[in-house]
Amino acid sequence: MKLSLILAPYDSGHYHVGFGQGPEALISGGIVEALALNGHDVAVEDIGQIGESPRREIATGFAVCRAVSIKADAAVSEGRFPIVLAGNCLSAIGAVAGEAADSIVWVDQHGDINTPETSIHGFLDGMALAVAIGLCWKPLAASIPDFRPLNPARCMLVDARDLDPPEKRLLESLPIIRAAVRDAPGEVGKLKAAGVSRTHLHLDLDVHDPDTLQVNRYAAPGGPNPDQLRQMACGIARSIPVVGLTLTAYDPAFDAKAEVPPVVGRLLIDFLAALERI
Template sequence: MDTQAFSVIVVPYELGRPRHGVGCGPEHLLARGAASALASNGATIHAHTIVLSDSFNASGSGEADAAFEIMRLVAGAVRRARDAGTFPVVLAGSCFSTVGAVAGLNELAPGVVWFDAHPDFCEPATTVSGYFDSMGLSVLTGSAWQALRATTLEAPPIPESAVVLAGARSFDDPSEVARLEASDICQLTCDDLRTPAKLIDAVGNLSPATTGVHVHIDLDVLDKAVAEVNVFGAPGGLDGDELNGLLAALLENFPVRAVTLSAYDPAYDKGDRVPPIAVRLLRTIAQTR
């Protein structure tokens, strides 16, 4: 792979709504220097924006239909990026975009590090909010929406034992806590993440042993006092230095194949505090590829 080329895949959607809520985040980050940060070490940048057909606003189409179509489009964009020898960086609104990104990697034994204030491990039968984006990790690991997934994506779900959930501290409902406790997902608290050691150990012990890692960063893993990322921001999270150090450690120790930054709603970001943190993360990717 040409380590001096990045494909920036822009997904400006919250669920199926374009440039609404967290769907405003990707282009705001681009306007604040995201592409320049990736190019800071001399890399070539290729950009592609996901565009959802207007047919998904028609009668008879639902939220899940649009979400899975976005996953399919992201999977195709990541697959093309990999075939072209570039490193995919997904700037996404909703977190479920990562399901498509992992599918598009065509990795033999993918591992996923899922940074998020929320587990995204709800399922339709138990969720009390009904919010589709609270189910992304469930879709990824095979416990929700698998019939629709099978008709949309070309890759199977990944084992729970191939996932590290990092920094989750805010839960949709009690059933989500019980599901996580019964799962094989490795969970690391923010206290576990103050240094990279436990994260490196956890990724090194994924099962099956990973042939390539996708790093998903929902920016609300940041402490709410550090930056107000979206409406679901929570206290007790990471600061920018900690998150950047963790990403650098993953890039230095494992075969990271792609990175997603997601869930940033500029309307909640008083003082525009998120972009410098995100740009620093992207610069770290550029410097360690």
């Protein structure tokens, strides 16, 4: 398969800091070589340093989304499957826009569905899914090329075991599909019933159980092990048309033994194999 690995190495507006070091660490950890050995044609695209004010989280975050959208659109136009390696989850909004996805499977220990009105911490990345469905930051979201808010009924939120009280109340009022990792492939029928044809799969790597794989300092107890997450991703790939993938939130400072890159490499190899069988 022809692939485009799109690197968006930012964390809260900062370039190559914290989670922003994750994309390069994954590349250095050998995922390009692993994919090539399995027959894939891999192009690596780095969005580079974006914006005039790199320390302004909100402005830079949406500038990154715009750059990711352009790169993802170019990949699709060239017949390449876009895989975004990003620091922050907000970058997935750019991928969804560039791929013209009409649905999303959002796999994360967090809900990422706060808004400025509900957020306890004011963390922009905790609003990423809310942006995707048009709940907040509407003018900035509209600046992303080809962005269109997704229908909440065409969204599946998987795991989300660490929710703020306002997020829980908001989710109760929305038709977003909720699922555990083990059940997610079986719940895809609900997305199909909503008429979806182009799904984006978003994997925040801190969904992993930190007792089996530590990817950053925020991981809460519980969650799937790497085998379970890989099996879920493959099940999604076999069940619904997936047009792009994001992988986020890896901070190599919390991975002293460099265990994450080979786990991600195996996940990608098996996921793409499942995708090619459709």
